[in-house]
Structure formats: C-alpha cells, structure tokens
Amino acid sequence: KNQVEQSPQSLIILEGKNCTLQCNYTVSPFSNLRWYKQDTGRGPVSLTIMTFSENTKSNGRYTATLDADTKQSSLHITASQLSDSASYICVVITGTASKLTFGTGTRLQVTL
C-alpha cells in the first residue's frame, strides 16, 4: 500500500532556530516528491519539487533532501520566522499528476 509518513506530528521552536522535518514513503512507482506549506484555512503551496535523481534542492530558507534508496526525504528550515508557522505536507507523485499520496503533515509552530 502506498503510504507517506511524516515526523514529528507537531513541533514548536523558537524564532530564529532551525528545524528538520522528516518524510518516509513506500510509494511506487516514484515520479517526484514535493513539500507543501499549508497555512491554516488555506490551500497547500508548493515549496520544492524533487525528482528521482535530485538529492538536494533549496528554496530560500527551505532545503529539501531526497534519498531514493532509503525512500526518505527531509525539509530543513533555516532561521525560522513566525510566518513559518503552518503545516508542512510531504506529497509523493506516481506516474501522472493524478496520483498524489499525501503525508499526514507536520504542524510547525514558531514562537517568540
């Protein structure tokens, strides 16, 4: 069964600190993996897209890694800001755009 598991479920960090979110997947066949940020009451917004051959990709303060052998990905947030408070969802895409498997998300809260 295709599954995407994320950890931790929730995380509270102080503003300015770094954090790393984890994603393990068993989805097959693999097309690409995406990290989305979802603010409360809003739709998901794409942060990074990683294909099978990519190991690391950055988008500003967000850096995603992918290990296709172990089927693991991580999202590292540097110098967190209050506006980073949101749910971060790992999504694995198989074959075509219609096959998305969503992780349960990590709820991040950045505090003063």
Next chain:
Amino acid sequence: GAVVSQHPSWVICKSGTSVKIECRSLDFQATTMFWYRQFPKQSLMLMATSNEGSKATYEQGVEKDKFLINHASLTLSTLTVTSAHPEDSSFYICSAVDRGLEQFFGPGTRLTVL
C-alpha cells in the same frame, strides 16, 4: 506561477440546502481538476477527478449523487454539495493540472452546515 481560485472562501448553510463551490484556473487551461476534502488536523483526501467535457470520476466511498461535479470549461469546475448535513462540514480544496502535469491548489472553501 499558475493561480487557482475558489469561491466562496467560506459558506455557512442550513442542513438540507445545497451549496455550490467554484474552482477556477486563472491563467492557464486545465483539462483536469481535482476536488479534495480536509478535516481538522488531517491530510487532504481526494474526492473526485473532474475532466472537462466528461463525467467526473469519484473515489471509493464518495457519493456521486451527493457531491455533483461539473467541469463545463477548461478553466472552471464546480462542486455542489446537495442536501448538506452537518457531517459535510469540512474544508474543500480543488486543484488544477497544467500542461506540465503539475497540480496547483486553490485556497480552499470552508463549509459549515448548521
């Protein structure tokens, strides 16, 4: 980047009434759109696939007669929740697929059924 809008952003209705939610791709054409439902603290759950000019494909367990989907043009899909009940209260999100086969999500519609 591609923009997908939803209208309304929130709606409150009485039990037994019907509610229509619109999903529009603003700067691209989308032959395929998707409708998701999200309950609090849960991930998105795919309800149905909407294809322009043809009938929608519903996921297992989703009542097609209750959740009517119409994809009349390449930029508009609508979801109508018929005879809504409190258990239908949820966050409904649509997405649209561009020519590069990437899905772009709308901002969501919060439905509350009293």
